[in-house]
Amino acid sequence: MIKSKKNGELIIISGTTCAGKGTVVQELLKRNGNLEVSTSYTSREKRDGEVDGKDYFFVTDQEFENMIKNDEFLEYAKVQYGKYYGTSKKEVKKLLEKGKDVILEIDVQGAQQIKKLFPETILIFIMAPSMSEVKRRIKARGKESNEQIIERFKTAYNEINEIHKYNYVVVNDVLEDAVKKVEAILISEKCCVDRIEEISLENQEEIIHEFLIDKDFENKPIEIK
Ligand code: 5GP
16 A cells, blocks of 8 residues: 555665674674675775675775776765765666665764765764773774874864764664664654555555545445445
């Protein structure tokens, strides 16, 4: 009776450093077969353990700039240490047309660019429970210099100021709770009336409907065959 839009949803997941948004996204992908994450392009160095084409498509600054000239990005931004990060138009279009719901794990600047292009995008911000917990998580990783940690903190504070531009905020204290909250958001968004393309009535329902809009219906018995 209710026909919803065929194309999938665009979902942006952003978050402060060490909020665990990557882990939340991986859990969501395991639980929902209709979700896909779009692989971004970046000009930053590949880290140990990262796989080209899976974590990111790793390109040089020059290659990234050529892609900008060729209008190949839905959005792009210089996110950290002057390095480019961007969402490929081709990749997202392909997934949406298959009816997949597409997660973009991108920063606040990129989120705003996408929101302008597609106002129906669902914007979710994942937060760590506190900044002292962030400090603990960064130190536990033990991979970064003091300068890099300070840089991450500055970015995190700037991003927290932008939270009002998002639709939802989820605090990732206990992973399972955070994942359940994001799942609940996605389920309720699917039921949103804005997603309805058409409401059609079947024969029997048409008959009842006609009786109900008929001025004299009170005087007539409703006969359902
Ligand atoms: P990392 O270098 O730690 O993988 O990512 C740094 C930041 O870049 C994260 O906040 C991540 O959300 C953001 N990011 C990753 N891909 C994209 C993208 O395609 N566009 C934008 N604007 N930000 C991105």
